[in-house]
Amino acid sequence: MRMLLSLLITCLSCLYPLSGANAQWNMSREAEMQPPLKFEPTSKKYGAFESLRNSVFFPEGKTETLSAVVLMHDCSGITSRNEGDLRRWTQLLLKHGYAVFVIDHLGPRNITMNCGREVTVPAGQLMKDALDAIAYLAGKPEIDSKRIFTLGFSKGAMTGGMVASEAHYREISKGQPKPRAIAGLYGGCDYGRGGNWLPSDASVPVLWLMGAEDTEAPPADCASAVRSLTKRNMITAHIYPNVSHCWDCKEKDGFSKISGNGQRVTYRYDSQVTADSERRVLEFFDSFR
Numbered sequence: 001m002r003m004l005l006s007l008l009i010t011c012l013s014c015l016y017p018l019s020g021a022n023a024q025w026n027m028s029r030e031a032e033m034q035p036p037l038k039f040e041p042t043s044k045k046y047g048a049f050e051s052l053r054n055s056v057f058f059p060e061g062k063t064e065t066l067s068a069v070v071l072m073h074d075c076s077g078i079t080s081r082n083e084g085d086l087r088r089w090t091q092l093l094l095k096h097g098y099a100v101f102v103i104d105h106l107g108p109r110n111i112t113m114n115c116g117r118e119v120t121v122p123a124g125q126l127m128k129d130a131l132d133a134i135a136y137l138a139g140k141p142e143i144d145s146k147r148i149f150t151l152g153f154s155k156g157a158m159t160g161g162m163v164a165s166e167a168h169y170r171e172i173s174k175g176q177p178k179p180r181a182i183a184g185l186y187g188g189c190d191y192g193r194g195g196n197w198l199p200s201d202a203s204v205p206v207l208w209l210m211g212a213e214d215t216e217a218p219p220a221d222c223a224s225a226v227r228s229l230t231k232r233n234m235i236t237a238h239i240y241p242n243v244s245h246c247w248d249c250k251e252k253d254g255f256s257k258i259s260g261n262g263q264r265v266t267y268r269y270d271s272q273v274t275a276d277s278e279r280r281v282l283e284f285f286d287s288f289r
Helices: 002-015 020-030 083-095 123-138 155-164 166-172 219-231 271-286
Strands: 055-057 066-072 099-103 143-153 181-185 206-211 235-240 256-258 264-266
Touching: 020 123, 066 083, 066 123, 066 155, 083 099, 083 271, 099 123, 123 143, 123 155, 123 166, 143 155, 155 166, 155 181, 155 206, 181 271, 206 219, 206 271, 219 235, 235 271
Parallel strands: 066 099, 066 143, 143 181, 181 206, 206 235
Antiparallel strands: 055 099, 256 264
């Protein structure tokens, strides 16, 4: 029985990051659980939208060295339900002079879901993917390697929170550059599995936008991390009243499901909150240019 329990704990530690002394071993192991992503050559995707997946897009007519943003999807990957919203964010950032890399953690690995109990790409691997994407962009002569940001949605935001952690960065990185700052919309913080997706040791600035009525990523779960990071002047946090998860998801407006906590949730697109989120993200990134 004791041996069975030990094996079970070891198995779970592969899926979820643990705190304390075991964190380094688990995160490092998680980062090797899937094959690395392959990124599309820039020349195929310049100014075009043939595919969003693991491709770099550049704003038209820009000749100066560019800032860049890595867009990170939610736990469902890139699907017909969110591709339009990712395109909208991509176009917004391109319009404001940013190069954009849209990461796809799941499609190249033939995985359709990475939510709840269906976690196949764990936190360490998601972090490694993000750092690989940042390194890929930093190697492009068109990109300023010191001005690369991440923008994530739900689990993509949570991945950004982990990348911002100095301890996790040291565990996963192999000398790769850090993002200059990270921004996240409706990212969760604590799911009771021994790890916090918004660690208080962030070494890059964080923008964290939350919905007061979000039952999938409750703002209350982030309160402790936000307080710690606020004391260190490392976070800009905002809670929107009367909105829940996925407020910028125009293509999921009205979509209903049973969430991982057993509650039924219905997504409602809010154009005003979406516009304000876009403004806050752009102003945050622009403050580092």
